[in-house]
Amino acid sequence: MLVGDGSKAGSSGSSSLRSRPSDDGDAARRRKRRTTLTRPWLLLAPSLIVLAGLLLWPLIQVGKLSLQDYKVKFGGGEATFTGFDHYKDLLTGELLWKTVLPNTVFFAFACVGLTVALGTAVALLLNRLGPTWKLICSVSILAAWAMPAVTGTYVWIWLFSPEDGMFSQLADSMGLIDAETTNWFTERLPFYAIATINVVHHGFPFVAITVLAGLLTIPKELYEAGEIDGANAWxxxxxxxxxxxxxxxxVVTILSTIWDFKVFTQVFLMPGGAGENPDVYNLGVYSYIEAFAKNDYGAGAAAAVLLTLLLLAITVIYIRTLFRQGEEDL
Known part of the structure; x- marks a missing residue:
């Protein structure tokens, strides 16, 4: 009996000893898993806190302001909660649907398409040049990107200015217009044509350099195989x-879309773009005019929120497309 009990006790003791390393291993794996999950967030925490202070908090304040009727007074301001009245006025107004939104959308898509097309063409050209000319041309086109938007806008205003502008004089000499009576900035279409040229000229160098970096990663053997198979350049x-x-x-399309949907400087600085001509409003300018020119901060904030939501929707679509492409490549 004693022997039997001893054997049982010994076996139970040995089994408990065998279970301890397993428990320790499970605990170690849980700690490792917990560390793996929390360490990236701990490393990102300082940046996320800064971004929350610089981006998230202002967005919350703009959203809050869009639900109020805010009056600026000496020594502070007075806010009256109005709910979604500003959104209702904005979405039911003819100006948004007939002028502001079409100007914003068509202008942005035209700029994005032309910027990506021109940037890609320049990248293909740079890829065929020798090292010296590639460096010279790259530096030259980057000068357009480095030029401040304000400076570039005033250059295009000067080129198309009535009577004495270079393009006005050239078109007059060809009999296309009368330089003394033609003002490019009063009509909606020529106004945005000039703004499109301005934005594309300022934005295509980024696309060109980025696409060039991608072209340099393509093995030359692929093109040689294509030539052997009889494929032409196109x-x-x-x-x-x-x-x-x-x-x-x-990526360049996503970034160009975000930038071009929220274009402000190139439109606002052109003659009539600062509020004198409502036919050339886009969402960015409309938001500014409502908030600071008319002192209707709630309406301006509502327009800004609408623009933000529009950009978020477009960005989500592009990012999902990017991720789907990555999964297909895998």
Whole structure:
């Protein structure tokens, strides 16, 4: 009996000893898993706190302001809660649907399409140049990107100014217009045509350099194989270049879309763009005019929120497309 009990006790003791290393291993794995999950967030925490202070808090305040009727007074301000009245007025007004939103959307898509197309063409040209000319041309086009938007806008205003502008004089000499009576900035279409040229001129260098970086990663053997198969330059571009660096095109398109939807300086500084001509309003200018020119801060904030939501929707669509492309490549 004693022997039997001893054996049982010994076996139970040995089993408990065998279970302890397993428990310790499970605890270690849980700690490792917890560390793996929390360490990235701990490393990102300082940046996230700064971003929350610089971006999230102002967005919350703008959203809050859009629900109020805010009056500026000496020594402070007075806010009256109005709910969604500003959004209702904005969304039911003819100015938004007939002028502001079409100007914003069509102008942005025109700028994005032309910027990406011109930037890609320049990148293809740079990729075929030798090292010396590639460096010279890259520095030259980057000068357009480095130019401040204010300076570039005034240059284009001067070029198209009535009577004595270079393009006005050139068109007059060709019999296309009368330089003394034609003002490019009073009509909606020529106004945004000039603004589009301005934005594309300022934005295409970024696309060109980014696409060039993608082109340099494509193995030359792919193009040689395409030539052997009888593919011409146009076919090699669509069958080799585009599929290979499609993520690059998606990224530059996303960034160009965000930038061009919220264009403000190039429109506001042009003659009539600061509020004198409502036909050329876009969402950015409309928000500014409502808030600071008319002192209707709630309406201006509502327009700003609408623009933000529009940009978020477009960005989400592009990012989902980018992720889907990445999954297909895997």
């Amino acid at each position: 076919q090699r571009f669509w069958q080799i270049t585009v599929p290979t660096i499609k993520p690059v095109f998606l």
